[in-house]
Amino acid sequence: MPLLDTPVRLGVQLQPQHVTYPQLRDAVLRLEDLGVDILFNWDHFYPLSGDRDGLHFESWTMLGAWAEQTERVEFGALVNCNSYRNPDLQADMARTIDHMSAKNGGAGRFIFGTGAGWFERDYDEYGYEFGTPGTRLNDLADGLARITRRWDKLNPAPTRRIPILIGGSGEQKTLRLVARHADIWHSFVGPDHLPAKLEVIERWAEQEGRDTSDLVVSNELQRRDEAFADKLYDAGVRLYTLGFGGPDYDYDRVRAWLRWRDAKNA
Template sequence: MRRAWREAEELGVDTIFTWDHFYPLYGEPEGKHFEALTTLASMAEVTEHAQIGALVICNSYRNPELLADAHRTIDHISGGRVILGIGAGWFEKDYDEYGYEFGDAPARLRALKRDLPRIRERLGKLNPPPVGEMPILIGGSGEKVTLRLVAEHANLWHGFGDAATFAKKNEILLGHCDAVGRNPGEIERTWGIQADALDSADDLLAAGVDHLIVGLGGDGKGYDLGAVRELVQWRDGANGRASSAA
């Protein structure tokens, strides 16, 4: 994993993320796996330039004040590069195996709504404070609650799907921003893309996505960063075209 993070930095990526699960989501259900926050602390040590975070931390697994404090500490280790990515949670096996109450989606969303202000309040009390501004990323596309929370609290919003899906969800987000008096330009749109779907990048960019994130899996021996290399090359080309047009 450390080799892959370093290689990704050498390729010039903007961000590197882990996830927050206790078991693999695919492959061997009981396969090798590590906890997210300690993994993120290691990532902070061995990288120098990319922003880092979890895509996304499950709000259910940790007290919100502790979550804020842990991210603040990792932010200092990284020199101010941490993104606090968070979501309401969904992977039932994690909950069952580690003794958390799974409940239902509305209850988990209510908990996220309750805890986001607590996280911000704790970040404001910590001594020393975070090095950077520590942007908050909210993952999810639920139209009534999640996107409302994005409008109220997020610096970045993350989702998945094709360009049409993004456009639909983004329109709903714009409506929530209008309702709460938020400038939607303050929210960076990040979007997940699969390694075999990089040909959709142009359509997503045209639809309004700001930041594409490609997901990779390892086999226990290493990671193939070919898709990362290809996406970085596409990014640099797209940025060059935008500069020429300007």
């Protein structure tokens, strides 16, 4: 069963498209000041909506800046694309950002969110082999094994056991990787279907010899209302993510979800 006695947290995914970098930098500061728990971006090279050749910025470089810029929030990509970088390099990048984000002798705040990739234009334009969903998931499985091994070898080691977030809901491969590696499982699965998916994770966990009672279930708030979020909560969701696009950022929307979060945690 997922971890239910953890507080509800709100993550905001800053979409790195159609804005200038100063606008993104200002949004990061404002969102941390408002009290969000986690900041995410996404790992793509072109906009996913609007003008497909519009302004866009790269994920990992930005995360390094966030590590220095912020003081409290956790942060990461929702999600990193495993295909774009050597897994051992990903591990080293994650470890370095983890150290960069540690303040006053404390632990780092980086969350390693990852997935198999899906946006074909990224692959075509940057020269990566697109393959198939199956081959990309196989590569993710190999990559996660290499990443966790590399974390054990790096000097200095990460400041903490870096949390792993895995996105997706495929039952044969993705959820097995969730059972094997994830601290956080993120999906768009609705409340009526979450119990069945969690049962699949439990079955895989038994085969993997892992206790998933500490698994945090994460889901999406975009185009959803509080009644739907309540149903997700009843189904076990404790981390909620909100897509947030600019340049006309609607901070009142974030404040409303923060009030909902605080009411749940009261």
